[in-house]
Amino acid sequence: MMTATIALRASDVSGQHAVRATAVPGDSTISELLNQLLAKMGLARHDVKGRQIRYRALLERESRHLDAHERVSEALQPEDLVVLTPNVEAGAGRA
Amino acid sequence: MADAGFQFVLVLFREDDDGQLGQRLGQLPITPDWEPAFAHLRFWAIRRELRPPVASATDVCVRPVWHARLGEPFLDAFDLTLDGEPVVTDRLPTAYLAPLARQAVAALIASGVVAAADRVRFLVAAQPGASDPAPDADAWLFEDVAQPLQITDRALPVAVAREQGPLGQARHVGDLPILIPQAVIDQTHALSRAAATRETGGILLGQLHRDPDTRTLFLRITAQLPARHTVATETRLTFTEATWAAARQEVAARQRGELLANWWHFHPWWCRPCPPARRATCTLDSNFFSADDLQLHRVVFSQAYATALLISDGPTGLTTTLFGWRQGTIVPREFHVVRAPSTAKGDLTHGPIHTPA
Numbered sequence: 036m037m038t039a040t041i042a043l044r045a046s047d048v049s050g051q052h053a054v055r056a057t058a059v060p061g062d063s064t065i066s067e068l069l070n071q072l073l074a075k076m077g078l079a080r081h082d083v084k085g086r087q088i089r090y091r092a093l094l095e096r097e098s099r100h101l102d103a104h105e106r107v108s109e110a111l112q113p114e115d116l117v118v119l120t121p122n123v124e125a126g127a128g129r130a
Numbered sequence: 131m132a133d134a135g136f137q138f139v140l141v142l143f144r145e146d147d148d149g150q151l152g153q154r155l156g157q158l159p160i161t162p163d164w165e166p167a168f169a170h171l172r173f174w175a176i177r178r179e180l181r182p183p184v185a186s187a188t189d190v191c192v193r194p195v196w197h198a199r200l201g202e203p204f205l206d207a208f209d210l211t212l213d214g215e216p217v218v219t220d221r222l223p224t225a226y227l228a229p230l231a232r233q234a235v236a237a238l239i240a241s242g243v244v245a246a247a248d249r250v251r252f253l254v255a256a257q258p259g260a261s262d263p264a265p266d267a268d269a270w271l272f273e274d275v276a277q278p279l280q281i282t283d284r285a286l287p288v289a290v291a292r293e294q295g296p297l298g299q300a301r302h303v304g305d306l307p308i309l310i311p312q313a314v315i316d317q318t319h320a321l322s323r324a325a326a327t328r329e330t331g332g333i334l335l336g337q338l339h340r341d342p343d344t345r346t347l348f349l350r351i352t353a354q355l356p357a358r359h360t361v362a363t364e365t366r367l368t369f370t371e372a373t374w375a376a377a378r379q380e381v382a383a384r385q386r387g388e389l390l391a392n393w394w395h396f397h398p399w400w401c402r403p404c405p406p407a408r409r410a411t412c413t414l415d416s417n418f419f420s421a422d423d424l425q426l427h428r429v430v431f432s433q434a435y436a437t438a439l440l441i442s443d444g445p446t447g448l449t450t451t452l453f454g455w456r457q458g459t460i461v462p463r464e465f466h467v468v469r470a471p472s473t474a475k476g477d478l479t480h481g482p483i484h485t486p487a
Binding site for chain 1: 163185269273274275277331363366368370371372378379389390395420421422423425426429430433
């Protein structure tokens with residue numbers, strides 16, 4: 036059975052690193068989308084202590100972060116831009 | 131393919147009494163993080179107008195430079211080559227992989243193979259075989275989208291240009307000239323003082339300009355945005371997803387075509403509560419870029435022109451240090467303080483060059 040796909044755009048926070056995916060399965064989740072985008076864009080998955088870096092997909096059209104379990108076909112429209120926003124720490128880290 | 135079909139391997143040796151390679155401790159395959167070095171090469175070509183101002187592409191190839199004395203498979207360096215004409219290359223020392231080597235040594239220490247006091251050296255070897263398999267996403271038909279860098283004409287302040295020389299070289303050959311208004315520094319200091327014993331930070335916006343006469347490319351910081359939605363403690367500052375969303379909204383609302391490519395943060399003086407006698411022997415210093423700082427810069431600010439301003443509190447008050455990329459490695463670097471408002475002709479007042487200690 037064919038799965039409907041849509042085309043999406045994605046960028047990092049700076050907007051200077053961008054990709055386009057032309058065949059994202061509509062039934063994939065935002066979590067799956069994030070994983071594919073992180074791999075494609077070569078963004079760090081783990082911090083210096085080996086902990087996973089949490090990213091969320093920001094849908095700027097709606098000014099909201101998408102939930103990991105949302106379906107692409109339900110949350111996104113063709114050519115939507117999602118921005119990969121990390122939760123990252125700075126500082127001396129001695130706490 | 132980025133690595134031209136090579137798998138790179140880190141080979142660790144105990145250093146002998148003569149400072150030479152001693153006992154071989156082991157080896158491990160590595161997947162280097164090439165992107166900062168690639169970004170450096172691409173931006174180097176843009177600065178010299180050898181390539182159009184387009185950021186991010188999969189267009190750099192890495193080849194080993196065989197070790198002059200030990201020969202293949204050991205390396206002296208890596209040659210990075212940018213696709214297209216004219217040929218643009220960069221020779222990257224194996225020291226680029228020192229962070230990976232430090233991680234490997236830490237694992238050896240943790241497993242008891244070496245003692246913390248031992249001196250360990252590393253060599254890099256290359257074997258046939260790609261180290262970076264393509265991500266399992268081919269079916270999604272990904273394609274890179276070239277993002278043009280907005281570069282506008284603007285005169286480089288005369289005093290800065292004089293120091294740069296005709297080739298646009300900073301005191302450290304190759305560094306991008308960076309101008310920071312005194313007002314921006316003042317704002318970061320005021321916010322740091324207000325935070326007192328907690329970390330704080332923000333985003334620095336900027337614009338890239340090319341001097342129409344000398345063709346020198348430079349970065350001008352234009353504004354400071356206090357980071358919103360962060361989580362701060364005495365020794366930690368978390369930039370959350372909401373922080374970046376808010377920053378992007380603010381940049382868009384300003385409509386000035388500014389780059390969200392720089393940041394700043396504050397390290398309090400952690401030694402303040404300690405008695406003077408203890409401070410005298412304490413190596414704790416707030417004026418350093420921590421492993422977490424490096425990580426944040428790599429994750430969010432990997433562009434070759436991206437910088438980080440660190441405000442540190444200490445016995446002499448606040449100090450200001452700028453960190454930035456140099457050949458794919460984050461280092462303290464010089465910057466120029468602009469003390470007066472800019473004019474259309476760009477004849478700004480030149481401030482001192484801050485040289486990291």
